[in-house]
Amino acid sequence: MSAPDRGGHGPERESAAQPAPPKIRLRGLRKAFGSKQVLDGVDLDVRARHSMVILGGSGSGKSVTIKCILGLITPDEGLVEVDGQDVSKLSRRDRAAIMDRTGMLFQNGALFDSLPVWENVTFKLLAQKRVTRTAARDVAAEALAQVGLAASVGDLSPSELSGGMQKRVALARAIAAKPDIVFFDEPTTGLDPIMGAVIDGLIVDVVERLGATAFSITHDMASARRIGDDAAMIHKGRIVWNGAADSLGHTGNAMVDQFANGEREGPIQMELRK
């Protein structure tokens, strides 16, 4: 299956060093809600077994981009390819097969509040019958330990946890089934700096140990440099910059540098009044 060639359209980097096709490929992704054009032609490649970090202001469409890739939102236009397959053309079964290998940490956790923590964490393993309910508690305890939570947390309900703990449980749930592609929507927002660093370490570890491809959204520059191999910035529904994550802060791109250094003056004007 070959994608329409839009040579030079996207912010593609030199591909000489990477003969492998990208794990995720977005071309011309557009999505509007009512009259509001949220995505206005997003082009992006995510390298397999690498960690991509997306930056961008609040409401710039980062979460919507992830939901389009996952098929939770249907884009108005454009191409989403995972492993070289156009996901809009996949059968229900093939889509489910991709989902089986995918993990997602939602921005607000999205834990099931009708289920105890241990069942949240092992939900996917139970759904795929990869563990029995009796074994699931031990598996949950292990997964919770990885994110710095005691096994006893497993018996609590998500509503009994603090925001930071909920985030960590959600992270444990996202990676418990050892996914091949994993999305993190603001994994460290709402955590203290130390726990943030711990979570960043976990994300790096997941990518390395599982050989997974990670796609993260973050506002935190330190975090972006820690977890990202590559980074991209989205602004007004388009990718305006794409480069190495360690160059953040001195990329030479005025927009990215303004964002990375948190400066009020610059090419990005906060639209405080509309």
Next chain:
Amino acid sequence: MTATLDFVAFIGRAVLAALRVVGEVSLFAIEALSHLLRPPFFWRQFTRHFVEVAYFSLPVVALTALFTGMVLALQSYVGFARFNAESAIASVVVLSVTRELGPVLAGLMVAGRIGAAMAAEIGTMRVTDQVDALTTLSTDPMKYLVAPRLVAATLAMPLLVVVADVLGVMGGYLIGTLKLGFVAETYIVNSWSVLEPMDVISGLVKAAVFGFVIALMGCWCGYASKGGAQGVGQATTRAVVSASILILALDYALTAAFFS
């Protein structure tokens, strides 16, 4: 002239909008039911909702039925006394309760309890991304959330209505014997002799249909909700109102089908 046209256009738009909703709800129901043919079936979810509908609705349905039977006996006594037809009271109570009041009142009470709860729970899950989270966790939300609720409510409502029937008739019996001075045996014989299997069966079929409608509207309104707490509130209201109206309309249709 333009006023007339505007009016016609308004009616036209309203009809089209209504048809669209009917179409959407039907497709939603068909998709949910199609999941019953494909494993897995989430028994744990089914049990939870079955207990919620059948067991935890018992007190409210029982009280409603009991008082309805009592009022029915009292009112018909006042009415029938003028025609010297007190003996008809037993049959009025037993027929009204089994054919109509048992299923309809139980349906309306359960719509308020269960329809609202389903819409609120699924609506909250929708606006907090939990429905999307199910998909990313290899679980179809229709299969996990909707199908078990539909089955649970459809099976639980007839059981509730059996209880409502018994208690409604008992309410009439209590008033008849304790207050209106009927002989207990005569009252029971009068009730029993007039009752046909079809009266009870039609009531139970209605109950199953009402249970399905309550869960369907609860799930659909919850599923379609958006925009935070306010959206969930609206979904809840819509679920209860639409289920209640559908219960009354379907009651007419089913009565016409059974007894004409």
